[in-house]
Amino acid sequence: MKDDSLTDPYDVIAPWYDLEHAEFTDDLGMYRGFAESTGSPILEVGCGSGRLLVPLAEAGYTITGVDRSQAMLNRCQTAVDDADVAVATRVTLVQMDMTTFQLLQRDYRFAFVALGTFQHLPALAEQLAALRRLRAHVVSGATLVLDLAQAEPRRCAHLAETGAIAHIGTWHDTTTGTGPSGQQFMTHTVAARNGSAPSTFTLTHWYDIHPQGGPMSRFCIQTTIALITPTEIALLLEATGWRLRQLYGDHEMDEWDENSARLIVIAQAVE
Numbered sequence: 068m069k070d071d072s073l074t075d076p077y078d079v080i081a082p083w084y085d086l087e088h089a090e091f092t093d094d095l096g097m098y099r100g101f102a103e104s105t106g107s108p109i110l111e112v113g114c115g116s117g118r119l120l121v122p123l124a125e126a127g128y129t130i131t132g133v134d135r136s137q138a139m140l141n142r143c144q145t146a147v148d149d150a151d152v153a154v155a156t157r158v159t160l161v162q163m164d165m166t167t168f169q170l171l172q173r174d175y176r177f178a179f180v181a182l183g184t185f186q187h188l189p190a191l192a193e194q195l196a197a198l199r200r201l202r203a204h205v206v207s208g209a210t211l212v213l214d215l216a217q218a219e220p221r222r223c224a225h226l227a228e229t230g231a232i233a234h235i236g237t238w239h240d241t242t243t244g245t246g247p248s249g250q251q252f253m254t255h256t257v258a259a260r261n262g263s264a265p266s267t268f269t270l271t272h273w274y275d276i277h278p279q280g281g282p283m284s285r286f287c288i289q290t291t292i293a294l295i296t297p298t299e300i301a302l303l304l305e306a307t308g309w310r311l312r313q314l315y316g317d318h319e320m321d322e323w324d325e326n327s328a329r330l331i332v333i334a335q336a337v338e
Contacts, residue, residue, distance in 0.1 A: 076288035077115070080274050081138035083253045085116050086238045094214065094318040095122055097331070098179060102128050105177035105210050107157075112165045112201065113184030117143035121150055124157045131159040131175070133168050166196040175205045179212040186215055189267040189291045191303075198307035205336050211309060213300070213332040214318075217325075220294040223268040226259035233257050250279040266294040297323070300332050309334040 077084065098119055102109060107129040114120045114132030116139050123130050124147070134140050140160050147158050161170065165180070166188065178201050188194045201211060226233055235255040254275040259268045270290045277283040295303075301311045312335050316327030323330060 075134075075136035075139075076290055077136040078138040079286055079288050080272070081116070081136065081142055083238075083240075083255075083274055083276070084139065085118070085142065086240050086253055087236065087255060088118055091118070094181060095119060097318045097320060098123065098181070098212070099126065101177055101179070101210055101212060102126070108172065108175050110170075110175040110178040110201070110204055112168070112178065112180045112197070114143060114160070115139045115184075117146040119181055120158065121146045121154065124154045125150055127157070129157045131161065131170065131172065133161045133163050133165065133170075135162065135164050137162050166193050166200065168200055170204055173204050175209060177210050177212075178205055179214070181212075181214050183214065183216040183219065183292065185213050186220075186293045186295060187291060189262055189264045189293045194293075194295075194303055195307055198303055198309065202308035202336055207336055207338050209336040211332075211334040211336065213334070215295055215300070215330040215332060216292070216328075217294075217330050218328040220266075220268065220292060223259040223270065223292060226257070227261050227268060231258075252277050252279070262291055262293075264293070268292050268294075295330070297330065300330070304332075304334050308337055310337050 102123055109123060109128050109130040110133070111120050111130060112133045114134050117132065120130055120132045120143060132143060140162055143160055147155050161168065185197065188197055222233065233256065235257055237252055237254040240251045240253055254277070256273045258271045262269045268291070270292060272288050272290065274286040275283055276286070297314055304311050311332070313333040314323040315321060315331035316323035317329050318331070320331065
């Protein structure tokens with residue numbers, strides 16, 4: 068299902084998203100653990116290119132992926148098609164916004180929003196809308212996991228204060244090199260400024276694609292990240308039909324504190 072009215076910054080950088088995140092699997096074990104305890108069907112909002120969705124489907128779970136970016140969903144579909152033939156029978160992909168999505172299926176037992184995606188919603192009204200949409204699609208007692216970044220907003224605050232530009236990383240792309248040597252690299256840098264809403268930052272990302280010995284191409288997008296505290300997320304959950312169960316500080320589910328890199332929120336759908 069596709070909504071052609073939707074556009075997303077990730078449409079621009081979709082060709083390089085997997086290059087940057089290909090080796091990141093720190094959170095996969097956590098989501099597999101929750102899937103084992105809840106069973107299918109599973110709903111992932113902000114599924115992107117299928118970094119988590121495809122392994123969960125390969126493990127035998129039925130899963131629906133919702134994302135605003137059609138380009139990312141196209142990459143996800145390619146990953147599904149490249150997997151075992153049975154995987155495609157377990158996967159449904161839908162292009163919709165996380166604040167307004169409406170699916171025919173409303174019996175999901177486990178829903179999650181991974182890797183800070185929920186924080187792309189800067190406004191309180193958007194955060195409430197997304198949580199209400201999630202609650203509307205799950206059964207009572209279902210589990211919700213929100214993975215919120217804490218270290219990244221702290222870094223954004225430093226960048227906004229100092230005017231510095233951060234080098235996120237440089238990756239070697241061996242599949243699409245077009246330079247004389249057949250090698251190509253991608254460099255991701257970012258700057259931040261204070262956003263229009265309290266406790267938010269507007270990030271400017273530069274993606275430089277530079278074949279070895281060839282001309283460089285630059286792509287630029289802007290995203291927003293909101294700092295959400297434990298108190299704020301607890302109030303948001305209470306207002307939208309969820310009960311906060313537990314907070315963790317990383318994907319190993321260690322105890323949370325204010326210096327933790329992440330805020331892993333575990334909630335349960337109430338009647």
